[in-house]
Amino acid sequence: MSDAGLHAQLALAFDKFSLQVDLQLPRSGFTVLFGRSGCGKTTLLRCLAGLQRAQGTLRWKDTLWQDERHFVPTHLRPLSYVFQEPRLFPHLDVKGNLEFGFRRVPGNERRIRMEEAIQWLGVESLLQQRPESLSGGQRQRVAIARALLTSPQILLMDEPLASLDLDSKLDILPYLEKLRSHLDIPVIYVTHAPDEMARLAEHLVLMENGRVRAQGQLNDLLTHIDLPLLHQLDASAVINVTVDHHDPHYHLSHVAVPGGFLTVAYNELPAGSRSRVRILARDVSIALEPTHHSSISNCLPCCIIDISEDRDPARVIVRLNLGGEVILSRITRRSVDMLGLHPGQLVYAQIKAVALMN
Amino acid sequence: MRIRVLTSQLVLLAGLTFSAVAVHADEVLVAVAANFIAPMEQIAAQFAKDTGHQAVLSSGATGAIYAKITNGAPFGVFLSADDKTPARLAKENHADATTDFTYAIGKLVLWSADAAKVDAAGKVLAAGQYKHVAIANPETAPYGKAAVEVMTKLNLYDQIKPKLVTGENIGQTFQFISTGNAQIGFVALSQVYKDGKITQGSAWLVPADYYSPIRQNAILLKRGNDNAAAKALMEYLKSAPANQIIESFGYAICFPSC
Amino acid sequence: MLSESDIGAIVLTLKLAGTTTALLLVLGTPLAWWLARTQSRWKNPVAVVVALPLVLPPTVLGFYLLLLMGPNGPVGKLTQALGIGLLPFSFTGLVVASVLYSMPFVVQPLQNAFEAVHESLLEAAATLRASPLDTFRHVVLPLARSGFATAAILGFAHTVGEFGVVLMVGGNIPNETRVMSVQIYDHVEALRYDNAHWLAASMVLFSLVVLWALYSKRAPGAFRV
Numbered sequence: 081m082s083d084a085g086l087h088a089q090l091a092l093a094f095d096k097f098s099l100q101v102d103l104q105l106p107r108s109g110f111t112v113l114f115g116r117s118g119c120g121k122t123t124l125l126r127c128l129a130g131l132q133r134a135q136g137t138l139r140w141k142d143t144l145w146q147d148e149r150h151f152v153p154t155h156l157r158p159l160s161y162v163f164q165e166p167r168l169f170p171h172l173d174v175k176g177n178l179e180f181g182f183r184r185v186p187g188n189e190r191r192i193r194m195e196e197a198i199q200w201l202g203v204e205s206l207l208q209q210r211p212e213s214l215s216g217g218q219r220q221r222v223a224i225a226r227a228l229l230t231s232p233q234i235l236l237m238d239e240p241l242a243s244l245d246l247d248s249k250l251d252i253l254p255y256l257e258k259l260r261s262h263l264d265i266p267v268i269y270v271t272h273a274p275d276e277m278a279r280l281a282e283h284l285v286l287m288e289n290g291r292v293r294a295q296g297q298l299n300d301l302l303t304h305i306d307l308p309l310l311h312q313l314d315a316s317a318v319i320n321v322t323v324d325h326h327d328p329h330y331h332l333s334h335v336a337v338p339g340g341f342l343t344v345a346y347n348e349l350p351a352g353s354r355s356r357v358r359i360l361a362r363d364v365s366i367a368l369e370p371t372h373h374s375s376i377s378n379c380l381p382c383c384i385i386d387i388s389e390d391r392d393p394a395r396v397i398v399r400l401n402l403g404g405e406v407i408l409s410r411i412t413r414r415s416v417d418m419l420g421l422h423p424g425q426l427v428y429a430q431i432k433a434v435a436l437m438n
Numbered sequence: 439m440r441i442r443v444l445t446s447q448l449v450l451l452a453g454l455t456f457s458a459v460a461v462h463a464d465e466v467l468v469a470v471a472a473n474f475i476a477p478m479e480q481i482a483a484q485f486a487k488d489t490g491h492q493a494v495l496s497s498g499a500t501g502a503i504y505a506k507i508t509n510g511a512p513f514g515v516f517l518s519a520d521d522k523t524p525a526r527l528a529k530e531n532h533a534d535a536t537t538d539f540t541y542a543i544g545k546l547v548l549w550s551a552d553a554a555k556v557d558a559a560g561k562v563l564a565a566g567q568y569k570h571v572a573i574a575n576p577e578t579a580p581y582g583k584a585a586v587e588v589m590t591k592l593n594l595y596d597q598i599k600p601k602l603v604t605g606e607n608i609g610q611t612f613q614f615i616s617t618g619n620a621q622i623g624f625v626a627l628s629q630v631y632k633d634g635k636i637t638q639g640s641a642w643l644v645p646a647d648y649y650s651p652i653r654q655n656a657i658l659l660k661r662g663n664d665n666a667a668a669k670a671l672m673e674y675l676k677s678a679p680a681n682q683i684i685e686s687f688g689y690a691i692c693f694p695s696c
Numbered sequence: 697m698l699s700e701s702d703i704g705a706i707v708l709t710l711k712l713a714g715t716t717t718a719l720l721l722v723l724g725t726p727l728a729w730w731l732a733r734t735q736s737r738w739k740n741p742v743a744v745v746v747a748l749p750l751v752l753p754p755t756v757l758g759f760y761l762l763l764l765m766g767p768n769g770p771v772g773k774l775t776q777a778l779g780i781g782l783l784p785f786s787f788t789g790l791v792v793a794s795v796l797y798s799m800p801f802v803v804q805p806l807q808n809a810f811e812a813v814h815e816s817l818l819e820a821a822a823t824l825r826a827s828p829l830d831t832f833r834h835v836v837l838p839l840a841r842s843g844f845a846t847a848a849i850l851g852f853a854h855t856v857g858e859f860g861v862v863l864m865v866g867g868n869i870p871n872e873t874r875v876m877s878v879q880i881y882d883h884v885e886a887l888r889y890d891n892a893h894w895l896a897a898s899m900v901l902f903s904l905v906v907l908w909a910l911y912s913k914r915a916p917g918a919f920r921v
Contacts, residue, residue, distance in 0.1 A: 131819050154822040155830075161823035167816050171838040180834075181824030230825055501885040526887075570785055575868065578885035603785045603867030606881065613759065614867065617766040619784040 085141060085266050090127050092134035099123050099134065099290040105268065106283055110260050113270045114277045115287035121270045125238050129161050130154040160227035162237040166219035168211035174222050175207040181230035191231040201225040201255055217248030221255060237269045241276060256280060278318050278358045279437045303399060303406040311391050315361040317407040323349045338403025340380045344436050355436050361397060361408035363432040368419055370428050378431040386423050387416060400429055465492040466667035467512055469503045471519030473608055473626060474654060477687040478517060481680050491667035499607060501578060507532055507659060514662030515671050517541065520580045524657035537658035541675045542689035544652030545627035546584045548642040551616050560642035562622060563594055570603045572614040572623030581608045584649035585624035591648050631688035702895050704871050705879040712875060713855040716794040720802040720851045728806035749797045758864025761793050785867035793865050794855045802851040809843020853906045
């Protein structure tokens with residue numbers, strides 16, 4: 081894969097844990113390293129940054145960052161890093177923190193301007209303040225802006241929301257989504273939170289016990305028959321949508337998906353803009369006929385791909401082909417028998433709840 | 439609590455302890471100039487054997503002992519390293535002037551740790567083949583004052599003065615020379631002398647008429663007035679056994695006269 | 697009143713303490729940084745050696761220095777081979793001795809200050825393109841400022857107050873090695889109590905000022921720029 085951005089063949093062994101990965105990550109887009117706590121995703125990210133030293137080879141595009149003989153130290157790698165805690169310098173005010181990395185990048189290599197970063201992360205009013213006077217969410221926004229201001233070729237983020245309360249998380253998520261659409265650099269984002277993964281990931285790397293279990297497009301992995309994501313309590317599919325039109329009277333919005341239209345809660349995105357929806361398997365039921373006499377307004381034709389056992393013996397996971405995208409439905413085994421469901425069958429998916437993710 | 443054994447290591451401890459308990463009639467606390475502590479230990483041991491009295495020794499610099507006595511330290515007898523301090527104590531009414539006497543006379547040597555450095559006539563001093571000459575502080579130490587007198591008498595003082603290094607006392611002066619940092623220097627014979635011989639290095643025994651006598655005087659302090667052991671010790675210092683010990687350490691004797 | 701030689705001793709003392717403190721800050725900073733960050737098995741042995749002057753009687757330290765720096769000691773042989781000559785009885789020798797003697801008073805506050813600078817900030821600086829030296833200069837130094845102030849004050853004050861070591865290696869040469877503490881001792885020994893009082897009083901005054909400075913530095917809100 082010659083167009084890989086980051087190519088890592090790294091191994092690192094501790095007493096009770098070993099990391100062993102051979103990974104190629106895309107040159108652009110939001111890659112999420114996902115896995116439960118202790119699976120090695122943070123360690124891997126630190127090794128990519130050079131904060132921790134693993135054995136093996138690491139390349140960024142055409143540049144060697146590490147092999148048996150060479151090791152490019154962190155400050156010489158064109159990356160930046162957002163840590164779980166903001167790690168702002170306590171002896172500098174917000175402006176001083178923002179300028180710290182900015183000043184260390186030669187003028188002709190700066191692609192992100194100070195005003196841009198300040199505006200994107202909404203920190204204008206904080207510039208003269210000291211880090212200790214900021215809220216957790218504000219600090220993390222400053223930390224993200226500070227990282228961006230080195231105009232990195234790649235941005236590494238290690239659970240930047242994990243140490244924040246829910247309000248602060250909701251405060252920052254939109255900024256991250258904004259970055260995804262504004263930045264043309266790849267982001268590698270570590271998280272163990274399914275909702276962050278679903279909202280942010282384009283490319284997903286699934287990690288288990290220090291190994292890469294699978295990687296690929298987000299929805300491919302979410303709905304992959306052999307991967308554990310399919311059987312999580314909050315098993316879901318994430319599909320891309322285009323905003324079609326708004327209905328101010330009922331305060332609803334209509335979005336286009338590959339197999340038709342979905343009605344979602346009203347939002348302010350202009351018509352034609354792209355977004356994504358997450359559809360939880362437990363919110364999707366199956367009917368043989370299109371239902372017109374139901375309170376569930378989202379009902380789309382699709383084709384059964386397969387039916388597989390779930391963690392609860394009473395239930396199954398049905399994978400449905402919705403105009404080329406896969407969505408999941410979690411229903412009882414009894415319903416499968418009563419409706420006589422089988423692969424290849426044309427059915428209607430009734431989607432109880434669906435929300436745009438921004 | 440009883441203090442029996444007198445060893446150099448225990449002297450200070452014993453002295454401190456002693457001051458905290460009632461004074462026995464047959465014990466005396468003795469302040470000894472640091473340069474005389476070794477002979478005094480032997481004398482005290484012999485004194486105990488011959489008279490049954492105990493002398494508890496506490497050593498220190500003469501100036502420091504003076505300060506202690508004038509501030510109420512419970513010493514009965516004082517063996518000074520000079521003759522001025524006892525006289526001053528007597529004048530200030532801390533001691534009995536009639537008991538003041540010279541128990542030993544210090545002998546000055548020009549000494550080097552190098553066995554080939556100092557010739558028997560002390561010509562090395564004039565030759566100037568050295569970087570530093572160590573002496574004791576002439577303002578405070580009698581051996582230092584004597585050293586300056588010797589150099590002055592030889593008309594060498596102005597020439598040597600820039601090369602002088604000064605120890606606070608002759609103990610430190612000895613260290614300067616013994617470590618080789620000062621090539622030669624004036625010390626007390628008692629520091630480099632044992633059983634009639636120079637123990638190490640080379641030395642010139644400076645003729646006694648080159649400098650005023652280094653009198654080390656002893657005096658009975660006020661606190662010792664009613665102490666039988668104190669009075670007995672003053673007498674014992676003039677006895678033949680004591681004189682023998684004093685001479686064996688490189689001092690001259692001045693009693694009954696000199 | 698203070699005599700001319702008293703003033704000479706004061707000037708010499710300030711010169712010695714100033715030189716010693718400056719040297720200790722230069723030498724002590726990398727040493728303290730190493731002690732604060734290393735995981736080497738040599739950390740504890742080195743820390744113990746640095747702390748040794750805290751427990752050794754100064755005269756003992758001075759005596760060993762006299763031996764080491766003397767013509768038969770390894771340091772003395774080295775300095776002679778280098779053409780410097782012997783260090784005892786010289787101002788340079790006093791500086792060397794004072795540097796060793798006051799070392800823990802400078803290294804330990806610096807080490808504490810460096811240890812208080814969290815590793816996470818150093819990592820953050822590295823991801824913001826700061827080289828280790830750059831990070832030290834622009835993150836560690838400003839954060840360790842009060843540690844430097846403490847180290848400098850303690851190192852200076854301790855050198856001013858030192859007596860035993862100077863006595864052993866100095867040789868009491870006016871304007872070369874006769875510092876205040878030795879001068880006071882001489883006055884006392886010579887029973888010139890008046891002169892001693894004057895000089896001692898100026899030393900007490902100096903110590904009060906230094907300690908006052910030190911304590912006001914330690915005021916709450918330790919962090920200020």
